[in-house]
Amino acid sequence: MPQPSLPTESLAYALQRAAQALESVQKGTALPQALAQATTQCAPTVRAASQDLAYRAVRRLGSSRALLALLVKTALQARVRDILLCALALLQDDPEGAAYTEFTVVDQAVEAIAAQRRTAAAKGLANAVLRRFLRERQGLMAQIAKQPEARWNYPVWWIDTVREAYPDQWETLLAAGDSRGPMTLRVNTRRTSVAAMQASLTQAGMASEVIGPVALRLAHAVPVERLPGFADGWVSVQDAGAQLAAPLVLGEHPRAGMRVLDACAAPGGKTGHLLEMADVHVTALESDRTRVPRIYENLERLGLEADVRIGDAGNPSKWSGGGWDGVPFDRILADVPCSAAGIVRRHPDIRWLRREADIAALVEEQRRILLALWGTLAVGGELIYATCSVFPSENEQQAQWFERVCSDAVRLDAPGQLLMTPGGAHDGFYYARFQKR
Known part of the structure; x- marks a missing residue:
């Protein structure tokens, strides 16, 4: 923990907390969990400042690493390295619209390093x-622009995968994933x-x-606490692309009492929408028992109510x-585990946590789930296959594979691949729909 003499509302303190979170991410911890651990017992304002710094650092991790490699030729302590990575992420911003002056960033980064005994010698x-x-x-900046990972702030394998899949759109898609997604609400028309x-x-400004x-x-x-009626269920936070799932599952004229399975349901957003x-009658299934309370809360x-x-x-x-x-379901939403490559603008750590080898394993897991769920679907029923990915191996290639191996599956119209764009309304999603004959 930082020394007590460092003001907790200072940028230096927030840099320390963000650096701790960044170190955890580089060791494989998801950013939200890393931030929660790094900001335990911190005031809300400190948590917010630390979160902003950490997310910025993760979004600029490729370019900041490349810069640090040019600027420092000796090994650094992990905490010194990560404070510098956070500071470099800030300094890459256009000075005209930057949150802090360049002098402040340098001064506070040095203070953050000087305030800890184990790092003070590196100030x-x-x-x-x-x-x-x-x-x-x-x-x-011109030097590092020659390195794909530094220019785009994605691992090289991710860049190559997107470029191969979308030869005319890959740059736009990578840029979109490096932007910040909008906050979109789903209105509960029952309330x-x-x-x-x-x-x-509007009344709330x-x-x-x-x-x-x-x-x-x-x-x-x-x-979310500031949203009118949020606590009373008037509204939920859900990306516009994710809001396509429930209407696709239920169709234009859903039958009362229809049996619907929401597989892989946590945190319950799509269950609630259905x-x-x-x-x-919705059965909400989740494999991770630690996430089940979120379904009940929502x-x-x-x-x-759901089962x-x-x-x-x-x-x-x-x-x-x-x-x-043993009673077949009329509709199944198979929102399967995936790379989450389509929601990278909201979860920038995904690009650094995922490994290329993970994709093949996810493809096999998706196929196993699809085949098992197909056996629980009624004849005439429909299964919607959904991911929040933009990788074809998890999406269209899976749908085509499923058509080949399931002779009783008829493919119906569905949105298919939705790609995010800079400033666009939705994240990256994929939807395919099959009827059992």
Whole structure:
């Protein structure tokens, strides 16, 4: 922990917390968990500042690493390295619109290093490194621009995969993933209307626009506690692309009492949307028992009920509650585990946590789940295959494989691949729909 003499509201303190989180991410911990560990017992303002710094550092990790390699030729302590990476991420911003002056960033980064006994000896080095970057910025940035990982801030294998899949769009897609996604709301029409919700937002000083049947995009993100009616279930936070799932599952005229399985359901966003739309019986299945409470919390807030089960979607006989009861489902939403490459603008750590070898393993897992769930679907029923990925091996190639191996599967119309764009309304998603004959 930092020395008590360092003011907790200072940029230096926030840099220390962000650097601790960044170190954990580089060791394989997801950024939200890393931040939670790094900011335990911190005030909300400190957590917010640390989060902003950490997310910025992760988004600029490729370029910051390349810069540090040019600026320092000796090995650095991990904490010194990560404070410098956080500072370099800040200094790469256009000075005109930067959150902090260049002097402040350098001064506070040096303070952050000097305030800890184990790193204090490196304060002179840190000062020299950051000041050299400011003096030679243009030349240094030109040098690292020749390195794909530094230019795009993605691992090389990720860049190559996207470029091969989308030869005419790959640069736009990578740039979109490096932007910040909008805050989009899903209105619960059992509790209010889109027009009434938008009026409530306007009254609260929050500008919004309608971008879907029940979707409102906020001009500026806000903490969910500030959203009018959030605690009472008027509205949920859900990306516009994710809001396509429930209507695709239920169709235009859902039958009351229809049996619907939401496989891989946590945190319950799509489960809630299904129940908001129609009086159907939803089984919400989740394999990770630590995430199941989130499903209950969301359902309680929305005033809705579902049959929540714990278990592997690929092994129906082992689901909690005695396993699958043998009664076929009319609809199945298979929102399967995937690379999450389509939501990288919201979760920038994904690009650094994923490994190329992970994709092949995920493809096999997706196939196992699909085949198992197909056996629980009624004849005439429909299965929707969904991912939040942009990698074809998890998406269209999977749909084509499924058509080949399941002779009783008829492919129906679905949105297919949705790609994110800079400033676009939705993340990257994929949807395929099959009927059992």
